[in-house]
Amino acid sequence: MDATEPQSRHLGSAYDLKPGAHDKAITEVGRGTPGGEWMRRYWHPIALSSKVKDLPLAVRLLGEDLVLFRDRKGRVGLVHPRCCHRGTTLYYGRVEDEGIRCCYHGWLFDTEGRCLDMPCEPENGAQIRGNVRQPWYPVEERYGLVFAYMGPPDKKPVLPRWSNLESVTENEKLVATNGSIGAGGDATINVVPCNWLQDWENVMDPFHLPILHTAFSGVQFVPEFGIMPTVDWHYDPDGGMKYVAYRKLDDGREVDRVTYVHFPHVRIVPSTELAAGQAGGVGWVVPIDDTHFTLFSVSKFPKDFKPKRRERIPGKTWVEMNDEEHQRFPGDWEAQVGQGEISLHSEEHLAASDRGIRMLRRLMKEQIEIVQKGGDPQGVTFDPAKAVIEVRSGNFFRK
Numbered sequence: 001m002d003a004t005e006p007q008s009r010h011l012g013s014a015y016d017l018k019p020g021a022h023d024k025a026i027t028e029v030g031r032g033t034p035g036g037e038w039m040r041r042y043w044h045p046i047a048l049s050s051k052v053k054d055l056p057l058a059v060r061l062l063g064e065d066l067v068l069f070r071d072r073k074g075r076v077g078l079v080h081p082r083c084c085h086r087g088t089t090l091y092y093g094r095v096e097d098e099g100i101r102c103c104y105h106g107w108l109f110d111t112e113g114r115c116l117d118m119p120c121e122p123e124n125g126a127q128i129r130g131n132v133r134q135p136w137y138p139v140e141e142r143y144g145l146v147f148a149y150m151g152p153p154d155k156k157p158v159l160p161r162w163s164n165l166e167s168v169t170e171n172e173k174l175v176a177t178n179g180s181i182g183a184g185g186d187a188t189i190n191v192v193p194c195n196w197l198q199d200w201e202n203v204m205d206p207f208h209l210p211i212l213h214t215a216f217s218g219v220q221f222v223p224e225f226g227i228m229p230t231v232d233w234h235y236d237p238d239g240g241m242k243y244v245a246y247r248k249l250d251d252g253r254e255v256d257r258v259t260y261v262h263f264p265h266v267r268i269v270p271s272t273e274l275a276a277g278q279a280g281g282v283g284w285v286v287p288i289d290d291t292h293f294t295l296f297s298v299s300k301f302p303k304d305f306k307p308k309r310r311e312r313i314p315g316k317t318w319v320e321m322n323d324e325e326h327q328r329f330p331g332d333w334e335a336q337v338g339q340g341e342i343s344l345h346s347e348e349h350l351a352a353s354d355r356g357i358r359m360l361r362r363l364m365k366e367q368i369e370i371v372q373k374g375g376d377p378q379g380v381t382f383d384p385a386k387a388v389i390e391v392r393s394g395n396f397f398r399k
């Protein structure tokens with residue numbers, strides 16, 4: 001509903017409240033759903049490369065439970081957990097040189113699901129091994145992350161590269177992280193219990209900076225964010241959309257803060273310390289399922305960089321805060337998880353400052369429809385020469 005419509009239908013009594021509903025197309029990520037099929041046309045970070053070793057990892061992505069492992073030759077495999085023989089989980093499998101071996105009857109699968117050994121069968125299954133294949137998904141490693149592609153095999157796009165991560169000098173390094181700091185949580189917590197869109201569309205909501213992050217809870221980033229910006233939003237001809245938030249600072253300087261989102265869930269947020277210049281990282285808001293997401297990021301840092309303890313209030317990190325402190329000093333986590341498991345879009349009242357949210361949802365629906373009609377959505381390319389996406393987010397000072 002529009003906030004400008006008169007509320008003549010009732011007097012606002014909660015007694016009259018009807019059950020609300022979420023907008024399924026843009027929130028649900030399961031296989032076969034419109035949004036889920038759209039999501040499955042892109043690559044998704046699924047784990048830090050450094051965590052994928054010879055002990056199988058249980059991972060969940062887009063509502064599917066999977067097993068991730070690295071064989072002893074260094075190749076990464078992502079397979080359906082249920083063994084194609086008689087169904088026990090490969091989570092209890094053993095990683096070997098050539099793949100993962102099921103604990104039950106010892107069938108061995110390579111990283112692409114081919115069966116290489118059936119120790120209980122005549123000739124180790126040489127005659128029948130080729131008839132089975134453990135369901136698998138392609139993976140690629142880049143920037144310290146493992147990316148997975150879960151869509152139709154003939155539609156597998158090129159794994160994108162990001163221009164700001166491609167230019168790393170001798171004195172810099174890339175640091176990959178998985179945690180919830182970027183969603184107002186903590187580096188030690190990597191599952192956020194609400195729908196992914198609540199975090200992703202927040203990136204196109206620059207008006208919560210002066211309120212939530214400054215006036216309401218005290219300065220969570222820099223005091224300059226307390227200045228109410230002049231904002232415009234634009235679709236980008238190269239894909240995704242951006243906002244440009246203009247502020248005149250008290251010292252007379254003028255700055256345009258330019259923030260982008262790219263499909264399906266990439267966010268490129270400039271320095272929250274208002275450091276000048278291009279954003280130094282890329283973030284991904286990855287749906288675990290409809291009601292949980294995780295955040296991955298890769299950022300450029302000086303070579304001697306060490307992560308600092310991030311205190312949300314004096315003396316306490318976010319996980320150390322008690323209930324009352326979370327109430328008195330809320331941040332992104334409290335606001336976004338506070339919208340519920342999946343926000344009830346039918347109950348919203350969008351206003352002028354929500355223009356970016358409207359635009360983003362509209363563009364998502366267009367892209368979902370393109371996929372439903374058999375087309376290729378924005379941000380997908382099959383040409384390796386076009387893999388680099390130019391990063392244009394940043395804090396750009398006019399003088």
Ligand code: FES
Binds near residue numbers: 085
């Ligand atoms: S159930 Fe996996 S080998 Fe038998």
Ligand SMILES: [Fe+2]
Binds near residue numbers: 202208213
């Ligand atoms: Fe925020």
